Amino acid sequence: MLTTPGGTLLVMAVLVPFVGVLLGLTLGGRHVWRVAAVTVLAGLAIVASLASMLLQSGDTVVYLLGGWAPPLGIALRADSLSVVMMLAVAVVICGIGLYARSDFGSVAGAAEARAPFTFWLLLLAVWGSLNLVFVSGDLFTLYVALELVTFSGVPLVCLDGRGETLRAALRYLLFALAGSLLYLLGAVLLYGAYGTLDIALLAERIRPEPIAWSVAALMTVGLLAKTALFPLHLWLPPAHAGAPAAASAVLSALVIKGSWFLVVRLWFDVMPGVVTLSAAQLLAGLGAAAIVVGSVVALRQERLKLLVAYSTIAQIGYLFLMFPLAFDAGGSALVHGPALTGGLLQAVSHATAKAAMFMAAGLVYAALGHDRIADLAGVARAMPITILAFALAGLALMGVVPSGAYLAKKLMLDAAASSGQWWWEGVLQGGAVFTAAYVVLVLTHVMRRPRGPAQPLKRVSRLSEFAALFLGLCSLLLAFAALGPLPGDLVKNPLAPGELGTTLLVFLGGTLLALGLSPQPLLAATRGGPLRRTMTRAGIAFEHSDGFVRRWPSASIALLTLAALFGWLLLARPLP
Amino acid sequence: MSAATLFGLCAAALIGIGLYGLIVNPHPLRKILAFNVVGSGVFMLFGAIARRGAAAGMGGDPVPQALLITGIVVAFSATALAVALLLRLFDETRSVSLASDAPDKTQPGVDDV
Amino acid sequence: MSAVINLWTVIAVSGGAVFFLAGTTGLLRFPDAFTRLHALTKADNLGLGLVVLGLLPQMDSVSGGLKLLCIWGLVLLSGATASQLIARALVRRDVQR
């Protein structure tokens, strides 16, 4: 194993944001945002050249730090998975940077202020740490990288210093720390059993045996706690909904992708032969539960930011559906294939779309001074660009052609059909319907004509609006970007009868769900109908169960129980 | 029984004790304390593994021992951040309860400041 | 010669151990914090002092002996400070009540 040409780019992708933090901290005051701007541009250029290099050669880029080869040294590696994620993160960071320019930009002559100063530093910190997560080839370095992501993410939650956000941040930190300890425990056992922490070497040495199973179980649930997969999502809604919009976008679009990516790395690259199909079914089952509970509770929310936060929980669930679909024909090992590509695309489109959604929600809040969904009438007319950004992001998440989520759904549906796992086809389509439901719900409210006189609106920055629109568009047009490396016949004509029919069905289902579950009746005609009453009752039941799951003792017991369950499912493997 | 095995088992017990505290103690400070106990257990397990790897005239495998030093420092940073957060929460709200965060539906979207 | 040195070490270290024992008994048996502090500091200062004095002739080098004396001095300093601070905090608390 040797350093490949261009490997220096990997080091730079990690270090440039970190150096940006160091310089920003020293220069301080008004210079922070300039440092951030320069760093973002430099980082974008680095990632872009890395991507173009990988696209040409297709080989994994390797860099041996200090010239020491593993197991003694640490290697950085970037395959197509890492580069796709790095590219997506770079684009989203760019968008968020533009968006936050008006909130956190510097005022000439003013003294250094806390919130802008920390926001820009933490934005760069999150970026560098995530790049490290994507390229590190060593499980201990990855532990440090995960902690870096957490330490830079937590202060973003409570940037405005209100009591409730401080509480959300503390919950997030404590639960994330519990998760990282389980991850570290797994890494420690791996070293004890195999004498290395390098991903490539471990993949060669690891055998399906009890110690590997317990490691897989511990590390997986530890990472799930940090990703907030249902039922380990206790910290996410208050943390993501309470933060300032730009910070929410960072947290929801990017931070949780770090630990999700590590689950993918672990399952696909470290122990593809150790994990079993039944364990993958459990993982995807949790994902399905997340979609249902997250979406229903999202529909019951009365505030836009909480709705978007709960929709993140549902979308996180979607990201785990690919695991059982990515097994090889015999169901004995995970392979890189179309299902993984689909999952990756879903992650990228969620990153761009969710950032756009939080930005739009933040702009609405800034303009109105509140984000009560029921009182959003007339907003579409007053802020067309913002609402367009929200709608585009929503369409993209629903999987309308030509969004990335459409391609993702397509790839996963094919994988489900070819492996005979029809039940996941249902979940995949159902997930789109749920997404449609909350998009329809919000759009119906904002398009309404206001009853009274128009509310006075505060002006919001045009630049911020366009930043949101830019990310929404990115998400909607992702399929075109992905088609470079993928076969071209995957994207169908959106107006072909089959495609149009599916889209309409998704919308119809979504509208029905929105009608049934929204806290205030959407149409006067549906008020008090028996179906509506039943659905409302069901929605309230979901809310209660969500409240129960999100209590600390239940969530932490669930954490350990899931570890046991995963361990058992790995143990009870079918005989070869 | 060798010291490595003995302290390895001790580490397993420490992790269990700490996890119990992390689950049932409602006070955040006690959770932070429990986190440190679990962390000590994980570190001790790694130390036992390092001791098992004694070779080449060294009393233990130096790679895990070096990683442990990094791990202890990272755990300290986590503790410091958590304590700072907890104290600020206390200053701001005079309460440290983590429980009452269920989205309050009666509260309007505007903050009445 | 070495027999005399060894005898001195045995006597001095045993004497130190007796002080530690007495100090520990006091810590466990005395009624309040002030008297417990009194017992603890006696054990530290005298007990450790005797142990150090007993070990001094056993050291190979002068620097080793100096290190031992340093340890005694530092423990004296920190013990005195800590017990002063604890006692002061106790007094303050009692006054507040």
Place this chain on the structure above:
Amino acid sequence: MSDALNIGLAGLILGLALWSIVAREAFAAVEGFMAFGLLLTLAWVQLHGIDVALTEAAIGGGLTGALLIGAATRLRSTEAAARVEGPGAPTRWLAAGVSVAVTAALAVGVLALPVPAPTLAPDVAAHIAVTGVGNPITAVLLAFRAMDTLLEAIVLLFALIGVWSLAPDRFWGGRPGLRQQADPNGILAYVARVLPPIGVIAGIYIFWVGADHPGGKFQGATLMAAMWLLVMMAGLADAPPISRTWLRILLVAGPLVFIAIGVVGVVTADAFLAYPPGIAKPLILVIEFALMPTLTLILGLMLVGAPQRGPLP
């Protein structure tokens, strides 16, 4: 004999851990935890990890203990309310059940670890000569896995930024912590005058000896930070306002020097964080020397906390 000692030590450690979890008052629990940290140090010695023992004593037990005891004192009034919130008996039993299950699984794992144990000690021994340092742990930390050490300094810095970000807006740029009032003629002030010179020398000694023997920058920096805290506690010096330029420069100097030497390695030794043959040891010492003040400041400032006083002097 040694077995009996180890079993006794393990028993005491477990007892103190249990105490720190179940004790009624947070203050008592933290005291138990500090004693626990000291005993862990002994366990590390028994496991032949002298460097880890030093780190555990300095950071794990010492600084963490100091941090928690301060917090426990301030939060005393909140404990009664928290006790009421505690979960009921069924949850407790369930929690105990899953915790015992985890312990049991781990115990099985410990007993099932492979024999002979995999180890990198021979690899380290084969390559340590190139680095020029005598302490294998220093060689791992600053040559073979130097990236981890760089990241560790960055972790500390990010955590400090996080701690600072918790300041109320009006105090941004001000001094961290509350003003300490101590009797200028009291014994604390006396100790704070006498002890620091000794402590600083000991800190530098631990750092210097770390290249070839147990010790190193972290352990040394912790000792120096403790001396600084003592001086601040005694009211002899105040914490610097966080907006001071010299403070900011010192905070980033360590990591920046580390990165700069790493980048020079790209040119002279063909890899980031590689050292040109022959001058590895001097470069390692330069990095450690640059990290010392940075680490001392960060560790000390983390204990003092977020800015709590106005920015005006």
